[in-house]
Amino acid sequence: MKTIGKVIAVLLIAMPLTALVIKPASAGVDVFACEPEWGALAKTLGGDLVSVYTATTAYQDPHQIQARPSLIAKLRRADLLVCTGSQLEIGWLPVLLRQAGNRRVQPGQPGNFAATEYVTMLDKPVSVDRAQGDVHPGGNPHIQTDPRNMALVAKALADRLAQIDPPHAVDYAARYKDFDAQWQTALVRWEQQAAPLRGVKVVVHHKAWSYLFAWLGIESVASLEAKPGVPPSAGHLSEVVAQLRNQPAKMVIRAAYQDGRPDEWLAEHVPIRVVVLPFTVGGSDAAADLFGLYDDTITNLLEGAK
Numbered sequence: 001m002k003t004i005g006k007v008i009a010v011l012l013i014a015m016p017l018t019a020l021v022i023k024p025a026s027a028g029v030d031v032f033a034c035e036p037e038w039g040a041l042a043k044t045l046g047g048d049l050v051s052v053y054t055a056t057t058a059y060q061d062p063h064q065i066q067a068r069p070s071l072i073a074k075l076r077r078a079d080l081l082v083c084t085g086s087q088l089e090i091g092w093l094p095v096l097l098r099q100a101g102n103r104r105v106q107p108g109q110p111g112n113f114a115a116t117e118y119v120t121m122l123d124k125p126v127s128v129d130r131a132q133g134d135v136h137p138g139g140n141p142h143i144q145t146d147p148r149n150m151a152l153v154a155k156a157l158a159d160r161l162a163q164i165d166p167p168h169a170v171d172y173a174a175r176y177k178d179f180d181a182q183w184q185t186a187l188v189r190w191e192q193q194a195a196p197l198r199g200v201k202v203v204v205h206h207k208a209w210s211y212l213f214a215w216l217g218i219e220s221v222a223s224l225e226a227k228p229g230v231p232p233s234a235g236h237l238s239e240v241v242a243q244l245r246n247q248p249a250k251m252v253i254r255a256a257y258q259d260g261r262p263d264e265w266l267a268e269h270v271p272i273r274v275v276v277l278p279f280t281v282g283g284s285d286a287a288a289d290l291f292g293l294y295d296d297t298i299t300n301l302l303e304g305a306k
Contacts, residue, residue: 029165032075032105034083034093035062036281037144038115038157040290042082045158045175049168053078058283059257062088063229067095080164081105082157085114086121088141110163116141118156119149122210144280146211147190147294151183186291191216194298200305201247203240203272205232205254205263208279212297221249224262232262244270251304255279275304 031052033039039054046052053074056062062084065071075081075096083089097106104111121139143149158176162169198217205224213220222243226236244266251273252263263274277297278287286296 029161030077030079032078032081034089038082040281041150041154041157044179044290045154045172046161047175049165049171058278058280061257063091065092067092071096072099075100075105076102078102078105080111080113082113084116084141086116086139086141087137110160113157113160115153116143118152119143122214140210142208143211145209146215147187148215149211150290151180154179190294190298197301197305201249203249203252205252205258208255209253221247237262237265240266241269244272251275253277256283273304275300
């Protein structure tokens with residue numbers, strides 16, 4: 001008996017570490033979501049079949065996240081990585097992928113899902129130069145501001161979950177069907193509610209709303225950032241003030257995570273409302289889920305347009 005025990009002990013020591021952390025089939029799909037909107041979508045489509053960890057919050061700039069050891073540990077265990085893509089996470093995700101050493105979620109693997117691959121991208125630059133600021137070669141990555149994009153991503157993500165977890169493919173398909181039916185109904189309601197916003201002129205803090213504006217017909221006339229991702233300067237803000245005195249706008253829009261001081265300064269110098277939008281799930285009390293995200297966005301825009 002002692003000899004058998006020694007043999008088993010030797011085999012366990014020689015066994016690769018990855019073999020020791022294989023999860024049982026009943027454990028479900030472990031999802032690592034880069035942003036709150038994708039974490040919420042994965043949970044909606046997966047229900048109890050998935051365990052979702054979201055790496056960021058609505059009050060963090062998704063461009064600028066620290067590759068903390070806790071994030072590396074979470075990604076090391078993940079079966080599916082769900083991110084925006086289009087280099088939104090270029091400053092931190094490659095480090096996580098390298099340090100985690102998880103083959104399942106590396107680029108090109110089924111466990112690596114980039115939402116921007118499933119929608120038509122806006123604001124694609126003709127050329128890319130770092131002097132232009134935070135410009136994304138593949139186009140504007142903030143696709144979640146248009147709920148029509150969310151519908152496209154939902155279908156692709158449900159299919160990917162089914163690919164990773166074949167025994168529950170029927171369940172993912174059924175959950176997607178239910179979600180899509182509710183989503184299409186909500187889309188009609190949102191578009192009806194937002195009809196008065198068509199043609200409204202606004203100022204943006206950061207060029208993060210192209211998809212939202214394309215959906216609702218809102219016109220952006222100025223940005224507080226002279227270059228994307230570069231904090232507003234006093235000189236540029238003065239230029240915006242001069243422009244708005246000749247060409248007024250209804251409101252200046254910023255995301256919940258952005259510094260509100262430049263917006264408030266602008267509102268002190270020209271008659272303009274400051275509107276804070278949730279930008280993603282959790283960006284306000286009302287934006288507690290995907291449906292609430294767009295409900296609250298439209299409510300705030302309509303209030304700002306009065």
